[in-house]
Amino acid sequence: MQVENYKIQELNEAGLSAHRRRFEYLASEISNAEGILQKLIDFQVAIPSWALGTGGTRFGRFGGGGEPRSLEEKIEDIGLLHKLNNSSGAISLHIPWDIPSNAANIKALAAQHGIRFDAMNSNTFQDQPNQKHSYKFGSMQHVDKAVRQQAIDHNIEVIKYGVELGSESLTVWLSDGSCFPGQLNFRKAFQNTLEGLQEVYAALPDDWKMFVEYKAFEPNFYSTTVGDWGQSFLYANKLGPKAFTLVDLGHHLPNANIEQIVALLLMEEKLGGFHFNDSKYGDDDLTVGSIKPYQLFLIFNELVEGMDARGMNHSTDLGWMIDASHNVKDPLEDLLQSVEAIMLAYAQALLVDREALNEAQQKNDVVRAQEILQQAFRTDVRPLVAEARLRAGAALQPLQVYRQLKVRENLVQERGLKTVATGL
Numbered sequence: 001m002q003v004e005n006y007k008i009q010e011l012n013e014a015g016l017s018a019h020r021r022r023f024e025y026l027a028s029e030i031s032n033a034e035g036i037l038q039k040l041i042d043f044q045v046a047i048p049s050w051a052l053g054t055g056g057t058r059f060g061r062f063g064g065g066g067e068p069r070s071l072e073e074k075i076e077d078i079g080l081l082h083k084l085n086n087s088s089g090a091i092s093l094h095i096p097w098d099i100p101s102n103a104a105n106i107k108a109l110a111a112q113h114g115i116r117f118d119a120m121n122s123n124t125f126q127d128q129p130n131q132k133h134s135y136k137f138g139s140m141q142h143v144d145k146a147v148r149q150q151a152i153d154h155n156i157e158v159i160k161y162g163v164e165l166g167s168e169s170l171t172v173w174l175s176d177g178s179c180f181p182g183q184l185n186f187r188k189a190f191q192n193t194l195e196g197l198q199e200v201y202a203a204l205p206d207d208w209k210m211f212v213e214y215k216a217f218e219p220n221f222y223s224t225t226v227g228d229w230g231q232s233f234l235y236a237n238k239l240g241p242k243a244f245t246l247v248d249l250g251h252h253l254p255n256a257n258i259e260q261i262v263a264l265l266l267m268e269e270k271l272g273g274f275h276f277n278d279s280k281y282g283d284d285d286l287t288v289g290s291i292k293p294y295q296l297f298l299i300f301n302e303l304v305e306g307m308d309a310r311g312m313n314h315s316t317d318l319g320w321m322i323d324a325s326h327n328v329k330d331p332l333e334d335l336l337q338s339v340e341a342i343m344l345a346y347a348q349a350l351l352v353d354r355e356a357l358n359e360a361q362q363k364n365d366v367v368r369a370q371e372i373l374q375q376a377f378r379t380d381v382r383p384l385v386a387e388a389r390l391r392a393g394a395a396l397q398p399l400q401v402y403r404q405l406k407v408r409e410n411l412v413q414e415r416g417l418k419t420v421a422t423g424l
């Protein structure tokens with residue numbers, strides 16, 4: 001399905017005067033509206049190819065219809081999102097689910113939609129048909145060198161596909177670990193994994209980054225070999241300057257102070273990328289900002305502060321990706337909500353009066369420091385984010401336009417009701 005620009009402009013018309021009123025009021029209340037607008041226009045969040053279809057749990061999967069049946073259709077779906085919000089100009093692929101049959105054609109199609117290729121994701125957490133060795137007891141940590149080698153070769157193959165498409169980073173998430181005490185020698189598992197990652201690292205092109213993603217538990221429930229940011233940081237440090245830690249918001253033990261983790265990783269120049277989602281209990285992979293919007297704001301507050309302290313470019317120097325799963329919502333609607341939540345938290349973080357906050361911290365004025373953060377968080381920045389979209393030619397209200405244009409109904413008509421996105 002193609003959405004024409006004039007259609008979006010037409011639908012924007014109806015809300016324009018109300019928007020103008022709200023935006024002008026907000027712009028008069030804050031000091032640097034123009035500067036913030038440009039940052040919002042530049043900011044892009046990569047959509048993972050696996051989030052375009054309905055996800056499932058170990059209990060079941062309830063498909064929604066019209067899901068993308070190929071990599072081409074996944075790119076078209078992200079093209080639709082990007083057209084509506086101008087903030088989803090990148091895709092994060094998963095191999096082997098998204099092996100391009102013709103890289104040049106895929107690249108051209110993505111360019112047509114204004115989409116670039118963000119981090120490539122390898123998969124050693126499940127066995128593929130015709131695979132020689134099983135990952136049942138781990139991949140890079142495995143006691144058998146042949147299994148480890150298969151995992152290493154796979155990651156190098158993923159880099160090769162990424163090079164063909166113009167990606168510049170590899171995300172490695174390992175499900176390696178153990179389910180029971182005694183199953184694993186922790187030290188040997190770490191060493192084996194490090195050696196494997198070193199071989200993959202050696203195959204990285206000069207301008208590539210490698211992201212080592214950590215996760216506290218699941219699918220292993222006693223230990224995970226890259227279980228927390230400390231372990232990821234250890235690997236990244238041992239690997240070298242092209243290796244970084246990737247923070248997935250859902251991969252911590254309950255109540256972890258993620259904003260503090262982010263601040264320290266940034267300080268150590270080892271924060272590489274982000275997987276946005278939200279959760280209440282574990283790795284719930286819910287819509288960004290749906291459960292803990294204040295935490296999301298506090299994380300962005302540290303990101304902006306830390307990136308500015310190092311003179312980093314907000315939009316290009318870290319990998320921004322969504323990693324979510326949609327069991328009960330239309331995946332595209334969910335992704336529009338997630339991107340909106342990210343933009344709102346980012347805009348609020350840009351509003352924080354850094355000078356005043358620093359002064360309050362120096363004076364141990366705890367009340368004032370809290371007030372400064374909450375002043376920004378409680379500002380309704382929706383008109384600012386909408387204005388950024390408007391200036392970029394996108395929709396004032398992406399979700400509303402999505403429904404007005406009956407996008408899902410069209411996709412179901414084109415693709416059918418029973419389609420299942422590749423990989424899911």
Ligand SMILES: [Mn+2]
Binds near residue numbers: 173248323
């Ligand atoms: Mn993730």
